[in-house]
Structures are given as structure tokens and as C-alpha cells.
Amino acid sequence: MENSNETASRGKYLFAAFLAPFIWGFMSIPVRWIRDYPAEDILYFRIITALLVLWIYILLFRRKTMTADIHKFWLLPRTGKLRQICLTLLASGLIFGNWFTYIYAVNHISIQSAALAYLTCPLITAAGAYIILREQLTLWQKIALFIAFGSVCLLANGSLNDVLWAATIATCYAFYLIVQRVSTGFDKLHQLVVQLSICALFVIPKLIYNHHAIPAEPLFWGTIFLIASLFTIIPLFLSMYALIGISSTTTGVLLYINPLIAFTLAVAYFQEPVSPIKYVAYGIILLAIILFNIKNIKETFSGSRAQAKG
Template sequence: MESSNETASRGKYLFAAFLAPFIWGFMSIPVRWIRDYPAEDILYFRIITALLALWIYLLLFRRKTMAADIRKFQLLPQTGKLRQICLTLLASALIFGNWFTYIYAVNHISIQSAALAYLTCPLITAAGAYLILREKLTLWQKIALFIAFGSVCLLANGSLHDVLWAITIATCYAFYLIVQRVSTGFDKLNQLLIQLSICALFVIPKLSYNHHAIPAEPLFWGTIFLIASLFTIIPLFLSMYALIGISSTTTGVLLYINPLIAFTLAATYFNEPVSPVKYVAYGIILIAIALFNLTNIKQGFHRPSQS
């Protein structure tokens, strides 16, 4: 049986895994504020702004941690260095692809297609973690994933175009989570800094030859800073931090919080038409989340006394 300290420690990782998609669920609001700008411009300036903010924070407050990670990398054997470099490059490519496809879908496809992506993502994450990382699933968790799959099938009975976009968005982020689970031993903020720096290496040359004028409107830059800080650095760090203490499957399933919020916003705030079938499907998703986290819920109500 877990001690109260172990339960509390796991609780903070679960809370981080919950908070990240909860924040992301509201991201469609600021993205829609600047929907008249090209999706690639929003992505490029989001990356550059997030990178600058993260560099400033780390240089001011976490220089010792950065130095420690540099020494740790230097002490790795050649194969260890090559493995870490490959994982970092792969993670950077995956998160870049996820961001671009999400922004494009929100502004040019539909909010609901973006929501469907994060309904599909946990299933892809669970399958990948089970097959690649050999993460174990309880019977209840397998049942929950089967129920969630049925709900996704209900929601996918619409535009094939929307479904393909959703699968692309989901696959990028699902495998990003799996790569982050494998890539351990280094500070998560430092890893995020390197990933954003690699993304910037692609972005900066593109900006140099960009045919679009650099936006001058305060609304654009205010929104970009909000997206870069509140909707990029903070939730990415929370999701990476969560993977220290819980499986990528659990982190992936908690991503269902994101589309539930996005669906609610689409139906209320953005007034997108929603069929009754979708209300049923999202209700089923809530049941699946509860079933998947049944063990964690029980532990929350029956915490063992501290020894």
C-alpha cells in the first residue's frame, strides 16, 4: 500500500496533468481574436515570444540548473548524447507540427475539429505507450479506453476533412508525450527551452523571407504574449512535469479535459451548431475519464494514514 507521502506526491503530478489541458481548453478564445492573421505568422511569433520569455526567466532565476544540465549532458557517453539529441529533435518537430495544425484548424476548419483532435489524442497516446513503452493498463482502464473510442467514432461521423485534421493534430501531440516520457534525467524547463530553440531555427529563416508584413497592432502582440506565456510555456511545463511521476497513458487520458472545455466553448461562446449526438458523445467521454481514473479517485477518498 502506498504511504501518504507517495499518494500526495502522485497527487501533485496528477494535478499538473489535469491543469495543462484545462488551460489549453480555453486557448481557442485568444486564437480566434487574431484569426485574420495567417496561421503560420501566429505560430512563428508564438514560438519566438515564448522562447524569449523562457530565456529571460531561466537566465534570471535558474542559471545553476542550466549549468548542472550542461555538465550532466557532457558526462553522458557518446551513445547517450546521440540518443538525447535525437529525442530532442523529434520532440521539437512533433510539438511544432502540433501547434501549426491546431492553429490552422481553429481558424480555418472549426473549433470542433480541434476538439476532436484532443479526443483522439488520448487513444493514440495509450496505444503508443502500451505498444512502445509497455505501460500496463488495468481492466477498468482498458474498458474506459474502449468506451472513449466508441465516443470518438460517434463524433467522427461527419466531415472526413475534419477527421483527418484531427488525427494529424492528435498524432503529433500523442507521440510528443511518449518522447517526453522516454527523455528523462534533465530539467523539464531546460528541455522545453532547447525544443523551442530548435523550432526557432526553422522559424527565423522563414520570417526573413516572409511575404507578410510584421503586424503592428497592439491586439496581435498582446494576444501573442498571452498565448506564448499562459497557453504555451506554463501548460507544456506542467505536462512535462507530470510525466516525471505518472504514466504517459494517464497524462494522455487527462487530455480529454481539453476537448470537453473546447466543445463547451464551441457550443456556447462561439455559437457553433452542435447536434444532440455530440452531447451524448461528450457525456460518454466524462464517464470514460472517471472509469480510467477510478483507482486515483478511490485513493483520494481513502488516503492511508501516515506511518
């Protein structure tokens, strides 16, 4: 009974890790709605809006837990405080860099370059987690990553510019996941609001001295609110929550769901031209996802069946 409860709990974290990139996969749609605005403006107002929404929610519903986390931080020894501050600053810089490069790539490079980024990201995450966090991989998981690497090589065999942008986006988010895995002991929602607050320290001076007029169109602000809430706060919290119960490598590999959806949108919705080799490459990626998570999938379903019988 204990094992089935543990499996069900793991299934909860796996579902959170799946849902985050699933939501992100559709983000290119609202970003394209406001493509005529500078990428930095979209980023700045996204951060400010997400921050305001989060602070309102925390002040209304989570003041006690926030106070408890602040008290816990002050009780840490000096080295513990310094470590947490450094991890938070690093995470803030990485997520800021990831957002800016993603928005710029979607609006000024190509949807497919953004999709390629999230194909590369799991490989960088797996390598970083293996080297830095000493996370272990099964033989089948290593085979799945090798298959995925081959697919990425097929897709990267095009524009060097796309590849460089993809690598930058991917590296920022891969190391963000690794930092979040290391940063433990505090509520993930509170960590997110602190990270966004730090990002805002860079954003607010830029907004004050921004030479662009503040947008007045309802479409812009409606889209920014949608991006800030549905495509920022929710998936970021889900990915951070997932890291409580599963490895950063598994969370990273599930990011492959994002580019699969983005690729489908690029072909079916945005009508971007796609070579036949890309269909093969994305099919291989789907196979790699299933292969990497086959053990987790089996355990989750067997645990669910055991609970149902119980």
C-alpha cells in the first residue's frame, strides 16, 4: 500500500512536469499576436504583470506561509543565507535570459528556432544534471537521450543562426532547472515571486528610460495578461513543483513536449515551410520521450490500478 501511494505521488509530479511544457507549447500563438511590438517591451511588461498577479495572490491567500518562509530564511546560518541568495540571483538571471531570447527568436528568427531550443534543452539538462548533480540514468534512458541527440543533429543541419539562438535559449532554461533542483527548503511559489522581483529590478529602470511609448491597445494588455498568467506563472510553478519529486533530467526530457507542439503549430497554424526530414526527426523525438519515461509510465499506471483495487 505504501508503494502504491509513493507511485501515485510520483505520478502527480510527472503530470506537473508534463503539463508545464504542454502549456508552453502553445505560447507562440499569443506572442505572435503582438509581434509588432519590441521583444524587450513584451518581456518587461510580461515580468511586471506576472509579478503583480503573484504578489496580489500571495498577499490575499498566502501571507502566513510567506511569513514562515521569511522566518526560516533568517534562521539559516550565514553560509546558508549566502547560498540561497546566490542560487536565487542565478535563477533570476537565467530565467530572464531564457524569456528574452525566446521572445526575440519567435518574433524575429523563426518559430522553428524556438522549437529547436527546447529540443536541445533536455540534452543540456541531462548532461548538466549528470555532471553537477550526479543524477543517475538507466541504460534505456541513456539510449533515449542518444536517439534524441541524433534527432537534434538532423534538425540542426540547417541555419547556423537558428542553431545559435536555440542553444542560447536552451542553455538558460536547462541551468535554471538545475539551479531549482538544488534550491530546496522553501515554497516554490515564494521562490518564483522573489525571482520575478529581482528580474523587475532590471526591468523597471529600463521602462522608466524606455524610448518606446507605453502601448495603449487593449489587444496588447490582454495578451500580456494571458502570457503572464497562463504561460508564465502556472507552467513555471508546475515545473518547480515537479522538481520536488522527480529528477531535473526527467523534467528536462519532458520538455520535448513543448517543441512537438510548437512544430505542429509551425506547420499547421503558422504555415511555415518544413522539409520532410523534420517530420522524421520529430517522430524520433516522440519515440525518445516514450522510451525515456517508459519505467515511470509503467509504475504510475500500475500504482493507479493498485490504488483502484485497494
